[in-house]
Structures are given as C-alpha cells and as structure tokens.
Amino acid sequence: MLWYDGYAREDGEKVLAEFQKAYPFVKNAQYVELPAAQKQARLTQECLAGGPTTDIYLNGASTVQQVVKQGFFHDVNWKELGVPEAAIESKNMVWIATAINCAVYNTQKVKEADAPKTWEDLLDPKWKGRVGCWQRPAGIMYLSPVYGEEKTREYARKFAVNEPRLFPGTFQVSQAVGAGEVDVGFGAVDSAQRIVMRGAPLKILVLEPVPLSLLYAGLVKFGKNPNTGKLLISWLETKDGAMAFENATQRGHLPVKETKTAQLLEGKKHSYYGAQYEIEKSDHLNAFEAELAKIIARRG
Numbered sequence: 001m002l003w004y005d006g007y008a009r010e011d012g013e014k015v016l017a018e019f020q021k022a023y024p025f026v027k028n029a030q031y032v033e034l035p036a037a038q039k040q041a042r043l044t045q046e047c048l049a050g051g052p053t054t055d056i057y058l059n060g061a062s063t064v065q066q067v068v069k070q071g072f073f074h075d076v077n078w079k080e081l082g083v084p085e086a087a088i089e090s091k092n093m094v095w096i097a098t099a100i101n102c103a104v105y106n107t108q109k110v111k112e113a114d115a116p117k118t119w120e121d122l123l124d125p126k127w128k129g130r131v132g133c134w135q136r137p138a139g140i141m142y143l144s145p146v147y148g149e150e151k152t153r154e155y156a157r158k159f160a161v162n163e164p165r166l167f168p169g170t171f172q173v174s175q176a177v178g179a180g181e182v183d184v185g186f187g188a189v190d191s192a193q194r195i196v197m198r199g200a201p202l203k204i205l206v207l208e209p210v211p212l213s214l215l216y217a218g219l220v221k222f223g224k225n226p227n228t229g230k231l232l233i234s235w236l237e238t239k240d241g242a243m244a245f246e247n248a249t250q251r252g253h254l255p256v257k258e259t260k261t262a263q264l265l266e267g268k269k270h271s272y273y274g275a276q277y278e279i280e281k282s283d284h285l286n287a288f289e290a291e292l293a294k295i296i297a298r299r300g
Contacts, residue, residue, distance in 0.1 A: 006036030051222030055229030061275035062282035101139030142211030190250035
C-alpha cells in the first residue's frame with residue numbers, strides 16, 4: 001500500500017513499521033514524504049487520471065470534504081470495522097488525530113513566574129517585539145468557537161500591537177523561541193515538542209481555552225490497495241495505532257485516553273470547530289482567517 005503525507009519520511013515509516021508489526025501479512029507498505037501544500041493537488045491530479053495514488057488521505061474536514069465531493073473516496077462501514085462511533089463523521093471520513101495549539105517560551109530568557117498563564121497574558125505590552133506567531137493565525141482563529149468571532153478579532157488587534165514576528169509555520173515559531181530570537185510564541189504542541197526533543201530551552205504551555213485542529217482520514221477510491229488502506233485507518237483508531245501515530249508525529253487522538261494528547265487535555269476547556277460546521281462554513285472560515293492575518297500583519 002502507499003501513503004503519502006506531509007510528515008517527515010522517518011516518521012511515516014515509523015507508523016507503518018508498527019502497523020506491519022500488528023499485521024505481519026502486510027508485506028509492502030510504503031510512505032512518501034510530500035509537502036503538505038502539494039497533497040491535495042497531487043491527489044486530485046492522480047485521481048482524475050484514474051490512479052494509482054495514495055491509499056489513504058489525511059487532512060482537515062473541509063479539505064477532505066472537497067475530495068469527497070469529487071467522488072474520490074470509498075464509502076466505508078467504519079462501525080463494522082470497529083471504529084468508535086465518536087470518531088465516525090460520515091461513511092467517507094473519520095476523525096483520526098488532534099493538533100493542539102499552545103504558547104511556548106524560552107526558559108533561559110523568561111522566568112517561569114513571568115511566563116503567560118492565559119492567552120490574554122500574551123497581550124501584555126512587555127512582550128512587544130518579543131513574541132512570534134505563524135503568519136497564518138490558525139491558532140488564534142481556533143479560539144473563536146469559545147470566544148466568538150468579534151472577541152477573536154479584538155484579540156488579534158491587541159496581539160498585533162505587540163508587533164509579533166511572523167513565521168512561515170509553527171515549527172519555525174518554536175525554532176525561533178528555542179534559539180532566543182523571540183522570547184515567547186503562539187505555536188503548536190507537535191512542532192514545539194520536536195524542538196524540545198532536540199534539547200532547546202523551550203517550554204510548552206497549554207492555555208485555556210485550548211484551540212484544537214482536528215484531522216480526518218478517508219479511503220481513496222483510486223488507490224491500489226483499498227483493503228490495506230481500510231485496515232490502516234481502522235488500526236489508527238485503536239490504542240496501539242493512535243499511540244504509534246502520536247509517538248511518530250506528536251499528534252495524538254483525543255478519544256483514546258491512553259494518548260499523551262488525551263491526558264494533556266483532560267479537564268481542560270477545548271475550542272474547536274466540529275466537522276460539519278467546518279465543512280458548511282469553509283468559505284467563511286477561510287475569509288475570517290485571512291482577515292485575522294491582515295489585522296496582525298498590519299499591526300492592528
């Protein structure tokens with residue numbers, strides 16, 4: 001079977017190695033690293049040509065739905081395969097993992113007592129010129145399910161006053177904080193954890209409400225190995241599969257209580273869009289994120 005995605009090659013291969021340990025009869029499982037921005041275009045091109053293509057596809061709900069509407073996914077009875085009902089969004093789509101947006105700070109430049117305790121603490125004037133953020137303010141946008149859109153806009157305006165340094169991704173935000181280029185940042189747990197694992201003086205803060213981005217998976221109709229793809233997605237919903245995926249990608253599965261992600265989020269207030277809302281309001285949400293990006297880039 002073939003799976004291509006935006007994760008590093010060694011991380012995807014780790015997941016497939018654990019999958020093959022669980023199912024030794026799967027003899028040929030290949031992972032190909034592909035820049036995330038190219039995934040959908042390549043999938044569309046290959047499906048229009050009748051394949052072959054990746055057997056499984058992972059992305060946000062609205063992006064997955066675009067592929068579903070083109071008729072590129074198999075209908076699957078996920079419940080029959082043992083996938084928990086809480087993870088089943090439709091016959092084409094299951095919730096597979098959770099990305100956590102967080103704050104990060106450099107422990108050599110910021111004392112623990114001075115570190116942000118709330119999202120509002122990042123608006124303190126003391127952080128002016130000392131804070132970093134992804135140029136796509138997805139983490140800030142994901143506050144809006146709890147804050148509401150107007151409060152989120154106002155938050156972005158106040159955040160912009162602190163003249164955040166903008167980066168091409170959350171990984172680069174954490175890199176910059178770990179290197180001391182900026183003291184604090186608006187990041188993501190999965191990318192920040194990679195910097196921590198390299199020994200950087202970086203601390204992750206999971207602040208409430210916790211902005212979450214949910215990842216969904218579907219079975220591609222023009223892949224060559226639908227049965228193996230179906231098995232892989234079903235396995236990723238199990239304890240062993242979810243933990244293998246989290247160990248490799250640093251993204252766990254909230255419904256699987258054994259994952260570090262579930263433990264990290266236990267008892268905390270979460271802020272995320274449900275799949276149907278994200279699908280129905282995709283144009284509005286894209287425009288809203290672009291609006292927030294302009295607010296921050298223009299310093300308010």
